[in-house]
Structure formats: C-alpha cells, structure tokens
Amino acid sequence: GAGVSQSPSNKVTEKGKDVELRCDPISGHTALYWYRQSLGQGLEFLIYFQGNSAPDKSGLPSDRFSAERTGGSVSTLTIQRTQQEDSAVYLCASSPRTGAAGTEAFFGQGTRLTVV
Amino acid sequence: GENVEQHPSTLSVQEGDSAVIKCTYSDSASNYFPWYKQELGKGPQLIIDIRSNVGEKKDQRIAVTLNKTAKHFSLHITETQPEDSAVYFCAARTTDSWGKFQFGAGTQVVVTP
Numbered sequence: 700g701a702g703v704s705q706s707p708s709n710k711v712t713e714k715g716k717d718v719e720l721r722c723d724p725i726s727g728h729t730a731l732y733w734y735r736q737s738l739g740q741g742l743e744f745l746i747y748f749q750g751n752s753a754p755d756k757s758g759l760p761s762d763r764f765s766a767e768r769t770g771g772s773v774s775t776l777t778i779q780r781t782q783q784e785d786s787a788v789y790l791c792a793s794s795p796r797t798g799a800a801g802t803e804a805f806f807g808q809g810t811r812l813t814v815v
Numbered sequence: 816g817e818n819v820e821q822h823p824s825t826l827s828v829q830e831g832d833s834a835v836i837k838c839t840y841s842d843s844a845s846n847y848f849p850w851y852k853q854e855l856g857k858g859p860q861l862i863i864d865i866r867s868n869v870g871e872k873k874d875q876r877i878a879v880t881l882n883k884t885a886k887h888f889s890l891h892i893t894e895t896q897p898e899d900s901a902v903y904f905c906a907a908r909t910t911d912s913w914g915k916f917q918f919g920a921g922t923q924v925v926v927t928p
Binding site for chain 1: 847849851856857858859860861864904906912914915916917918919920921
C-alpha cells in the first residue's frame with residue numbers, strides 16, 4: 700500500500716510568516732510522529748500521537764510550534780512566526796500499533812522548509 | 816533520558832568489502848533498536864531492527880548484533896555495493912517512551928567501485 704505522504708515537499712517562506720506542514724500516515728497506523736532534521740544532522744524528536752491519548756509534546760522547541768491530528772489520521776504541524784533557525788527537513792512517521800516492545804516506524808520523504 | 820552515540824561519522828569502503836557501524840546507548844531500559852538508511856533527498860528507510868530479547872538478526876547482506884550488557888549494537892553490511900552508499904542512522908527506544916526514538920548522528924557510507 701501507499702507509504703507515509705507529506706506535503707508540500709518543499710516550502711520557502713519569509714521570516715515571520717506561519718506555515719503548515721501536512722502528513723498522511725499509512726492507512727490503519729495508530730501512532731504518528733514528527734521529527735526534525737537540520738542540515739547534516741540527526742533526527743530530533745518533536746511530537747508523538749497515539750490513538751486518542753494525549754500527544755507527547757515534549758520535543759516541541761517553542762510555543763511557536765504546534766501539531767494536531769484529526770480523526771486519528773492526518774496530522775498538521777504548524778509553525779508560527781517562522782525564524783531562520785526553523786529551516787530544516789520535517790519528517791513524519793507512522794507505526795501500525797503501540798505498546799509492543801518494538802513497533803516499526805515508517806518515515807515519509809519529508810518537507811524541506813526554508814525560512815528566508 | 817536516552818543518549819545514542821554512533822561511530823564512525825564517515826566510512827569509505829571498497830566495493831565487495833564489509834562495513835560495520837557501531838552505536839552505544841545509555842538507558843538500560845531501551846528495548847528496540849532500528850537501523851535506517853537515508854539516501855539524498857529522501858526520508859529514512861527502515862532496513863533492519865532488533866529487539867532486546869535477541870542477540871543477532873540477519874537479512875541477506877545486512878545483520879545487526881546487540882550486546883545488552885555493554886549497551887551497544889552494530890550494523891554489518893557484507894559484500895558492499897555502490898547502492899549501499901547512503902547515510903545510516905541507528906536509534907533506540909525505551910518502553911516508557913513509545914514515541915521517542917533517540918537517533919545517532921548518522922554515518923555517511925561511501926562504497927567505491
């Protein structure tokens with residue numbers, strides 16, 4: 700079936716503007732994650748959704764960042780008043796289940812955000 | 816929290832030779848260790864994983880070993896091919912943080928013909 704889909708694939712925005720990044724997880728996957736990857740760096744955890752439970756927002760770097768997941772499926776990551784340091788690739792992943800010791804996470808291709 | 820260190824940061828190998836990437840983790844509660852391959856301009860792709868109740872897992876030319884006592888795990892690629900060139904990331908996750916994979920910094924592997 701289809702993998703994790705993210706849109707847009709590239710986004711250039713002016714400093715101070717708000718942006719919305721979208722993630723369509725694999726159908727039926729209950730867990731959804733957002734990570735950020737700065738140029739040449741590893742992956743930094745942002746937020747995690749699991750079913751109807753409250754999301755784990757502990758990785759969001761500031762209150763300018765927020766995310767929601769509607770209907771347990773599509774997720775939107777919103778960055779308000781963007782800053783140049785927000786420039787990075789934002790990666791979304793989903794997992795088929797939770798609670799087991801080892802649930803595979805499958806990543807989308809990412810959204811490359813450039814703040815100018 | 817969990818901390819994962821990955822070495823080396825770059826690895827150049829001759830086609831046909833083997834490549835080994837090593838990771839160490841700090842949290843003894845970590846129980847799931849995936850490896851991802853990331854090609855330029857693409858998202859990370861899961862290539863193999865291992866759970867804490869297993870010491871070794873193999874899938875064709877790739878294998879992963881886990882030493883829980885020493886808290887380290889390794890990726891082994893045998894008979895390397897040019898298409899193995901990519902950045903490889905290791906990760907660890909604990910049972911009390913289902914959503915938080917802690918990733919290593921990555922290893923740039925270059926396979927030269």
